Amino acid sequence: MKNVLVTGGCGFIGSNFIRYLLSESDFSGRVINVDRLTYAGNPENLAGIDTEFKERYVFVKADICDRVAMSEVFDTFQIDTICHFAAESHVDRSIAEPDAFIKTNINGTFNLLELARQNMNHLVLFHHVSTDEVFGSLGSDGYFTETTAYDPSSPYSASKAASDHLVMAYSRTYGLPITLSNCSNNYGPYHFPEKLIPLMILNALEGKPLPVYGNGQNVRDWLYVRDHCRAVWLVMQRGRRGETYNVGGRCEMANLSVVELICDTLDEMVPTATGSRRPLITYVKDRPGHDLRYAIDCGKIEKELGWLPEESFKTGIRKTIRWYLEHRDWVTRIKTGAYLEWIESHYQM
Numbered sequence: 583m584k585n586v587l588v589t590g591g592c593g594f595i596g597s598n599f600i601r602y603l604l605s606e607s608d609f610s611g612r613v614i615n616v617d618r619l620t621y622a623g624n625p626e627n628l629a630g631i632d633t634e635f636k637e638r639y640v641f642v643k644a645d646i647c648d649r650v651a652m653s654e655v656f657d658t659f660q661i662d663t664i665c666h667f668a669a670e671s672h673v674d675r676s677i678a679e680p681d682a683f684i685k686t687n688i689n690g691t692f693n694l695l696e697l698a699r700q701n702m703n704h705l706v707l708f709h710h711v712s713t714d715e716v717f718g719s720l721g722s723d724g725y726f727t728e729t730t731a732y733d734p735s736s737p738y739s740a741s742k743a744a745s746d747h748l749v750m751a752y753s754r755t756y757g758l759p760i761t762l763s764n765c766s767n768n769y770g771p772y773h774f775p776e777k778l779i780p781l782m783i784l785n786a787l788e789g790k791p792l793p794v795y796g797n798g799q800n801v802r803d804w805l806y807v808r809d810h811c812r813a814v815w816l817v818m819q820r821g822r823r824g825e826t827y828n829v830g831g832r833c834e835m836a837n838l839s840v841v842e843l844i845c846d847t848l849d850e851m852v853p854t855a856t857g858s859r860r861p862l863i864t865y866v867k868d869r870p871g872h873d874l875r876y877a878i879d880c881g882k883i884e885k886e887l888g889w890l891p892e893e894s895f896k897t898g899i900r901k902t903i904r905w906y907l908e909h910r911d912w913v914t915r916i917k918t919g920a921y922l923e924w925i926e927s928h929y930q931m
């Protein structure tokens with residue numbers, strides 16, 4: 583793996599992955615980060631990387647749906663490996679406006695697969711980053727395994743399911759060297775504050791209501807983002823080609839418990855004169871088609887590749903809260919949209 587194309591590298595997980603790959607892993611090649619810079623893509627998430635890794639990091643602003651632009655990227659940088667993160671990722675947005683999800687998540691993935699197929703003679707790997715949401719909803723017991731049937735509920739998860747099927751089909755039909763990972767809910771630095779954890783941290787700090795959907799008893803399995811990045815890199819290096827690996831934190835929590843823990847941790851780290859932040863919790867209308875419970879059986883990646891999460895939720899949430907407290911400028915630029923103005927002036931959108 584000499585020239586690794588990372589798509590969506592300016593987003594939450596993609597930027598953490600590039601930081602991990604260049605700063606912490608044994609990778610010695612070059613990263614070519616292609617990102618369209620949607621509202622969720624912020625080049626500031628990689629501040630310092632471009633200067634510290636001048637010879638080994640390239641950024642290209644492009645849309646993965648643009649066949650001509652992407653073909654140029656493959657040729658110019660002699661791409662031999664792809665780690666595909668780029669996607670529209672927010673379930674609520676997919677319910678309100680599904681179009682972009684179909685375009686980027688399905689057509690964009692198809693586009694990359696076609697280019698990978700055209701470059702088969704020197705292609706080492708196409709790794710597709712996916713989600714546990716493709717499996718739909720669990721009841722109060724059981725776990726998702728790699729053989730659980732797909733049963734997506736939202737336009738987001740349906741579009742990711744379609745992309746997973748395409749990736750697998752390219753492996754079976756054309757012999758494309760692929761690996762796939764389906765991960766549970768991530769949290770950590772650079773998480774866009776439309777998602778539960780950063781939204782609650784920032785609202786709680788500002789004394790704003792904390793909107794909990796339905797009765798707050800929906801369960802998610804939380805994983806610190808660096809542990810996901812470690813898993814992706816491990817699968818890319820040692821995962822069996824043509825296989826998929828589930829990744830999760832073995833950390834199931836009801837949404838209400840997550841929000842209460844955030845309130846209590848903030849109360850301890852940044853006390854207020856008015857006492858507990860829990861009274862800010864406000865129950866709001868439920869998400870349509872809201873999956874009740876996700877829980878991952880990650881026995882395969884544990885047994886085959888020896889992967890285990892290093893961070894517990896208790897330590898991870900503290901690190902995350904501290905990160906948001908120490909990055910108030912990043913938060914302000916996101917919340918005021920100033921980062922979008924910056925992108926516009928630098929990249930002529």
Ligand code: NAD
Nearest residue numbers: 590592593594595618619620622623645646668669671768
């Ligand atoms: P994100 O929304 O934070 O980032 C997505 C990135 O993709 C952004 O930088 C955006 O600009 C870019 N992008 C979007 N459309 C593009 C296009 N057409 N061309 C090029 N770039 C484009 O998402 P995330 O939370 O970092 O998720 C990354 C990947 O991981 C997604 O594929 C998602 O399905 C998957 N995933 C996420 C989670 C999670 O908890 N966040 C869990 C499992 C899997």
Ligand code: DAU
Nearest residue numbers: 671672673713714715766767776777778793794795800837
């Ligand atoms: O499971 C992996 C998935 O996790 C990823 O594939 C998605 O890209 C990622 O966005 C995430 O999806 P969720 O829908 O689980 O994440 P979100 O943070 O939007 O919501 C987490 C839970 O919290 C969910 O049950 C809905 C609930 N929620 C969310 C928000 C934003 C609330 O109760 N209130 C809120 O304001």
